[in-house]
Amino acid sequence: MVAISEQTYKNATAVTRRDNPFRFDPLFAALSKAAAITVLVLLAGIMSSMVYGGWDAFAKFGTGFFTGTQWDTMNDNYGGLPAIVGTLSTALIAMIIGVPLSIGTAIYLTQLAPGWFKGPVGTAVELLAAVPSIIYGMWGLFVFVPLFAAYFQVPVSQVVEGMPILGTILYARSPSGLGILSAGVILAFMIVPFIASLTRDMLDQIPTVLRESAYGIGCTTWEVVRHVLLPQAGVSIIGAIMLGLGRALGETMAVTFVIGNANRLSASIMDPGSTIASRIASEFNEALGMQMNALIALGCILFFVTFVVLVIARILVSRVKQY
Amino acid sequence: MTDASLTGSTPSAGPQPQIKWGRVRQSRRVQDKILRVTATGATALSVFVLFWILGMLLWKGGQGISLDLFTKITPGPGTAGGGLLNAIVGSIVLTFLGIAIATPIGVMAGTYLAEYGRGSKLAEVVRFINDILLSAPSILIGLFVYVILVMPFRGYSGWAGSVALAIIALPVIVRTTEDMLRLVPNGLREAAAALGAPTSVVIRQVCWRAAKAGIVTGILLALARIAGETAPLLFTALNNSFWFNWNLTGGISNLPVTIYAFASAPYDNWQQLAWAGALLITGAILFLSIAARALINRK
Numbered sequence: 001m002v003a004i005s006e007q008t009y010k011n012a013t014a015v016t017r018r019d020n021p022f023r024f025d026p027l028f029a030a031l032s033k034a035a036a037i038t039v040l041v042l043l044a045g046i047m048s049s050m051v052y053g054g055w056d057a058f059a060k061f062g063t064g065f066f067t068g069t070q071w072d073t074m075n076d077n078y079g080g081l082p083a084i085v086g087t088l089s090t091a092l093i094a095m096i097i098g099v100p101l102s103i104g105t106a107i108y109l110t111q112l113a114p115g116w117f118k119g120p121v122g123t124a125v126e127l128l129a130a131v132p133s134i135i136y137g138m139w140g141l142f143v144f145v146p147l148f149a150a151y152f153q154v155p156v157s158q159v160v161e162g163m164p165i166l167g168t169i170l171y172a173r174s175p176s177g178l179g180i181l182s183a184g185v186i187l188a189f190m191i192v193p194f195i196a197s198l199t200r201d202m203l204d205q206i207p208t209v210l211r212e213s214a215y216g217i218g219c220t221t222w223e224v225v226r227h228v229l230l231p232q233a234g235v236s237i238i239g240a241i242m243l244g245l246g247r248a249l250g251e252t253m254a255v256t257f258v259i260g261n262a263n264r265l266s267a268s269i270m271d272p273g274s275t276i277a278s279r280i281a282s283e284f285n286e287a288l289g290m291q292m293n294a295l296i297a298l299g300c301i302l303f304f305v306t307f308v309v310l311v312i313a314r315i316l317v318s319r320v321k322q323y
Numbered sequence: 324m325t326d327a328s329l330t331g332s333t334p335s336a337g338p339q340p341q342i343k344w345g346r347v348r349q350s351r352r353v354q355d356k357i358l359r360v361t362a363t364g365a366t367a368l369s370v371f372v373l374f375w376i377l378g379m380l381l382w383k384g385g386q387g388i389s390l391d392l393f394t395k396i397t398p399g400p401g402t403a404g405g406g407l408l409n410a411i412v413g414s415i416v417l418t419f420l421g422i423a424i425a426t427p428i429g430v431m432a433g434t435y436l437a438e439y440g441r442g443s444k445l446a447e448v449v450r451f452i453n454d455i456l457l458s459a460p461s462i463l464i465g466l467f468v469y470v471i472l473v474m475p476f477r478g479y480s481g482w483a484g485s486v487a488l489a490i491i492a493l494p495v496i497v498r499t500t501e502d503m504l505r506l507v508p509n510g511l512r513e514a515a516a517a518l519g520a521p522t523s524v525v526i527r528q529v530c531w532r533a534a535k536a537g538i539v540t541g542i543l544l545a546l547a548r549i550a551g552e553t554a555p556l557l558f559t560a561l562n563n564s565f566w567f568n569w570n571l572t573g574g575i576s577n578l579p580v581t582i583y584a585f586a587s588a589p590y591d592n593w594q595q596l597a598w599a600g601a602l603l604i605t606g607a608i609l610f611l612s613i614a615a616r617a618l619i620n621r622k
Contacts, residue, residue, distance in 0.1 A: 021521050028523035029439055035431035036440065036449045039497060042490060043452050046463060049470040104365030112362055121370060123616065128373045130612040132551025134579055135605050138586050138597070139376050142383075189372050196369070220355035243458060250460020252554040253583065277462050277554070284466075284558055299466045303459075310455045 047303065054297030057290065065297060071263040078294035082265040084301065086180060086273040090255065091248040093184025093269065094191055098248075099241055101188065102195035107225055109196070110203040122200070129193035137257030140186040145258055148185070149177030153270055172270035178260035180269040186254050191244035198240035198317070202233045239316030246310045250302060252277040276302040377605070384602025387595040392603075397564045397581060403592060407581065407600050409566050414578040414604075416571070417481060417560055418550050421488030426542055429493045430531075433500025433538075438526055450501070457494040464490050465555030473559060481571030484560025491552060492545035499541025503534040540615045547611035551604050553579035578604050 057065060057078060068079015109122055153175040160166040172179070206229060214224045230237070260272020261282050274282075276298045284295055391406040398405025432449070440446025465487055472483040507530050515525040531538070561574035562581060578600050585597035 021519070021524065025521045025523045028526070032431045032435035032439060033445075035428045036435040036446070038428055039432055039449050039453050039456065039493070042493070043456055043459075045471065046459070046467040049467045050463065053466070053470045100361075101365045101368065104362040105369050107358070108362040108366040112359060113366075121366060123613075124370045124373050125366070127609055127612060128369060130547055130608055131373075131376060131605060132553070132579070132608060134551065134553045134582055135376060135380070135601055138582070138601055139379060141587070143375070143379055189369075192369050220351050222355040222358040223351070225358065246458050246460075250462065252460070252462040257587075277460060280462055280466065281554060281557055284469075285561070296466060296470070299463055303463050306458075306460055306463075307455065310458055313458075314451060314454050 047307075050296060050300035050303045054293055054300040057293040057297035058300075060290070061294075065294070066301075069265050073291055076290045078291070080276070080294070080298050080301065082263060083274050083276045083279045083298055085265060086259070087249055087275040087277070087302065087305075089180055089269065089273075090183045090187055090259070090275055091245060093181060094187035094248040095241070095245060096188075097185060098188035098191045098244065099195065102192045102241075102244070103199060103237070105192065105196040106199035106203060107229075109200045111221055111225065111229075122197070125193050126197055127193075128189075129197070132253075133190065133251060134253040134257075136186055136190055136254040140182065140254060140258040144186065145177035145182055147177075148182055149175050153177060157270065168267045169269055171268050173268070175270070176260070176272075178258055178272050180259065180266075180271065180273045183255045183259040183273075183275070184269075186258055187248045187251055190251060190254060191248050194247060195240050195244040198243065199233070199237050202236045202240065203229055206232045235316050239313045239318075242309055242313030242316065246306050246313060249306050249309065250277055252281050256281045380598070380602045380605055384598040384600075387599030388602070392596070392599055396566055397576065397585075397596070398592060399564060400588075401590060405592060405596065407578065407596055407603075409563070409576040410578045410581040410600065411603070413481070413560075413563070413576040414550070417484045417488060417556070417575060417577055418546065420481070420485035421492055421549055422542060422546055424485060424489035425492035425496055425545060428489075429496025429541075429545075430500050430538060432493075433497045433541075434504065434526060434530075436497070436501040437504035438522070438530065453494045453497050456490075457498060460554075461491055461552055462554040462557075465558045468555065469558040478572065479559060479561040479574045481560050481575035484556050484575060484577070485571075487555040487559045488549040488552060491555065492549050495545040495548055496538075496541050499544065500534075500538050503537025503541070504530055506537065507533045536618055536621070540619045543611050543615035543618070547608045547615065550608050550611070551579055553583055556580050557583075 061068065061078060065078065065080050066084065067081055068077070069081050070077050070079050071082070072078070105125060109118060109125070113121060153172045156170055157172045157175055160170045210228055210232065211224055214228045219227070255275050256278040259274055259278050261274050261278060262272035263274060263279075266273060280295050280299055284292070287295055389406075391404060392408075393406060393411065394408055395404065395406030396409040397407060432453075436446050436450055440449070468483050468487040468490070472486060473479055476483075511529050511533060512525055515529045516522075520528070556577055556579060560577055560580070562584060563574035563576040565576070582597045582600045582604070585593040585600070588594065588597075
């Protein structure tokens with residue numbers, strides 16, 4: 001008798017528990033919170049694995065790792081300066097070429113293009129962002145580099161040869177088309193769609209009444225852009241540019257194809273060089289021991305540089321939402 | 324400039340206001356012309372580069388499209404013929420496995436940000452870090468997965484490759500899920516809650532259903548993003564010129580790394596295969612991007 005009543009009791013409670021519509025609530029909330037925390041764990045994991053993997057190289061070479069120009073796999077002596085300089089100079093060139101192009105594109109898309117034309121052109125620019133970087137690399141190596149060598153490097157080298165400063169920076173010892181400048185130009189084309197579409201969205205958010213009142217007092221398009229739109233969107237455009245910079249710094253495959261992968265520091269931007277990302281991509285699979293540590297240490301430097309750039313970018317971009 | 328032109332238009336500008344006014348207007352018109360020409364030129368250049376790349380892929384890759392491409396595996400060095408069957412299948416397996424890992428985590432995290440974490444400090448930090456992760460260099464994610472999954476298990480594997488791809492896809496899914504859930508009107512939530520539905524049921528039956536097209540768009544965009552990723556696969560899934568193990572241990576052949584290896588190889592048939600592979604992968608990615616766009620615009 002007792003056993004039966006216990007059984008009945010258990011059944012009864014089981015039924016009520018199954019009927020309780022709220023019983024999944026805490027579990028679901030906890031799962032979603034855990035998923036959100038996964039994002040934090042991933043970034044912390046990337047950061048600590050870079051520091052852990054590169055620790056031996058940092059410990060052995062100290063600050064010499066940042067200033068050394070040797071990359072000697074025979075004697076296990078590694079300095080990261082050529083790759084660091086290569087990363088910064090390709091990104092700088094990409095910015096110098098890419099930023100005016102992107103802002104020009106954004107201005108065209110928001111102010112100048114006829115209505116029916118905005119959609120297709122905007123889509124085309126965004127599709128340019130979807131093209132994988134290895135395709136840019138192939139295009140760069142097989143189409144852009146030969147043209148660049150024949151129609152830019154050779155004539156420019158002839159003109160600047162012997163000139164005081166230009167003769168050093170722009171002279172190509174072997175005009176193969178591969179080098180820091182080619183990598184910078186390809187990177188510029190890769191970041192244009194990013195900066196342009198972000199800037200376009202920001203310009204679109206500016207209240208139309210501001211623009212129209214400026215046109216109303218007789219301003220030209222240039223004056224509206226220069227004195228109304230750019231000051232209004234200013235900080236967030238800088239944010240968009242920084243996002244593009246973050247991408248240019250860490251871009252790998254396209255750069256690996258066209259930079260020439262030379263492990264030396266060269267004064268000329270026409271000469272082959274390497275970036276941190278291209279060095280890792282081309283050497284990592286054959287690397288052992290200290291060379292692998294040194295490559296991860298380079299990755300660690302890249303991580304912290306892009307992290308700082310991206311943090312600043314996100315802070316600047318998020319400002320636009322506040323007004 | 325505006326100041327100068329405004330003072331120029333006042334009658335007190337001197338004995339010959341007509342000439343001065345004309346000169347100011349001339350310089351303003353030239354300036355405006357320069358802006359129009361450079362902005363149009365910049366756009367034309369960007370669009371031209373897109374069509375140049377697509378044209379090059381169609382021209383060079385189109386010659387390599389044949390039945391062999393889809394029925395034969397990658398040829399060894401110096402072997403004639405061959406196709407990309409193992410690379411295509413490997414890429415599909417890696418990409419979909421990556422999405423399968425990233426989707427549940429991404430949708431749940433996006434749900435937390437939009438539904439539970441409104442105004443909380445944790446949500447704010449997660450949103451910020453997610454945006455950073457969204458544009459983190461993909462090669463560093465490859466290195467990270469190498470350190471946590473390849474080094475300890477002493478070997479490249481398809482699992483490591485798909486985890487690396489999942490980490491790249493995750494922030495895209497989190498971001499779009501959150502944005503799309505925020506578009507769901509609060510009235511729907513309140514109506515469901517007023518009927519006595521618990522929060523989790525409101526989210527699953529009302530919010531997710533209302534935002535379904537948007538969330539699917541996010542997953543498609545993530546798919547497009549990881550389908551062509553090469554750098555993170557270099558140190559995780561590596562490559563393989565043979566048919567791979569279905570337990571995904573050892574190197575897994577995949578399209579991007581095969582293209583990378585074949586593109587600059589000295590064999591004509593390898594280069595031809597690289598171009599054909601590049602055409603396939605770009606076509607697939609552009610198709611996914613356009614499909615995602617169409618899906619979101621339909622609403």
